[in-house]
Amino acid sequence: MKEKDLINYAKTLLNNTLTLDEKTISELAYEEIKSKKAFLEDVFLRNKNKDKKAFFIFGGYSSGKKEFASALNELYQIDTIEADEIKKHCKYYNSTNSHLFEKASLEGLNILMNTVLNKRYSFILDGRFFEFIDSVLEKNYEIEINFVYRPLDIAIKSVEILENTFYNEFISSINAVNKIKEKHSNIRVNFYDLHNDLVFKDINNLDEVINKSEVIQNDIKFARDFLLKNCDLVFNKLQEVINTDYPIKKIKLSDTMKKNLDNLGIKYSE
Numbered sequence: 001m002k003e004k005d006l007i008n009y010a011k012t013l014l015n016n017t018l019t020l021d022e023k024t025i026s027e028l029a030y031e032e033i034k035s036k037k038a039f040l041e042d043v044f045l046r047n048k049n050k051d052k053k054a055f056f057i058f059g060g061y062s063s064g065k066k067e068f069a070s071a072l073n074e075l076y077q078i079d080t081i082e083a084d085e086i087k088k089h090c091k092y093y094n095s096t097n098s099h100l101f102e103k104a105s106l107e108g109l110n111i112l113m114n115t116v117l118n119k120r121y122s123f124i125l126d127g128r129f130f131e132f133i134d135s136v137l138e139k140n141y142e143i144e145i146n147f148v149y150r151p152l153d154i155a156i157k158s159v160e161i162l163e164n165t166f167y168n169e170f171i172s173s174i175n176a177v178n179k180i181k182e183k184h185s186n187i188r189v190n191f192y193d194l195h196n197d198l199v200f201k202d203i204n205n206l207d208e209v210i211n212k213s214e215v216i217q218n219d220i221k222f223a224r225d226f227l228l229k230n231c232d233l234v235f236n237k238l239q240e241v242i243n244t245d246y247p248i249k250k251i252k253l254s255d256t257m258k259k260n261l262d263n264l265g266i267k268y269s270e
Contacts, residue, residue, distance in 0.1 A: 057146050143187045
């Protein structure tokens with residue numbers, strides 16, 4: 001390719017990034033990923049470990065999940081399937097428009113998981129995608145859930161996200177692991193405290209560790225209190241409705257607020 005052609009193509013991509021609307025970019029990325037099956041397999045499935053082990057990594061933001069997955073990958077030669085990394089292989093992607101590539105990254109994840117399960121490869125996957133567990137069990141994999149933890153006051157210093165999102169992810173991750181273990185008692189659950197170098201292996205549920213740690217209990221209390229405080233506005237609106245004779249207007253809650261209420265054990269239906 002001539003230098004002029006290279007420059008012109010780069011300028012075309014840049015122009016598209018700046019001028020295409022968000023929906024178009026999202027759909028283009030989705031179609032692009034659907035056509036990249038072989039490419040995705042080459043990039044993400046290099047080890048092709050045949051031990052049929054599945055590692056699901058749980059924990060809050062900045063807990064060390066990504067680093068823990070990388071350590072597993074390097075020490076045991078097991079492939080990591082990371083949805084956020086899939087985005088980086090799409091045209092028009094940059095760090096500021098990551099949200100436009102969610103659909104594409106999920107499609108890429110599905111493509112890779114289909115290959116992994118069909119060929120019985122071992123893999124490492126973020127716990128956010130625990131819905132794959134049932135399919136993995138059907139293939140008779142050895143499944144291991146690893147919950148990675150760092151105290152919240154330390155973890156929050158190294159991440160730039162909304163506090164509401166930070167604390168919600170922590171509580172959600174704990175709840176998810178306990179629910180999975182309750183449903184599938186044969187799945188192995190381990191707890192790794194990267195700050196204090198503590199390991200608890202093959203535990204019945206996370207409560208087994210939480211009940212022994214005042215620090216984790218305080219973290220959970222602080223996170224719940226923070227989320228509950230942010231629900232005050234909703235409760236005030238609900239109270240206004242209760243005290244209104246007519247007309248009763250339905251309150252629409254955001255998906256984030258619904259998730260917060262659910263994590264706090266508060267039932268709400270629209």
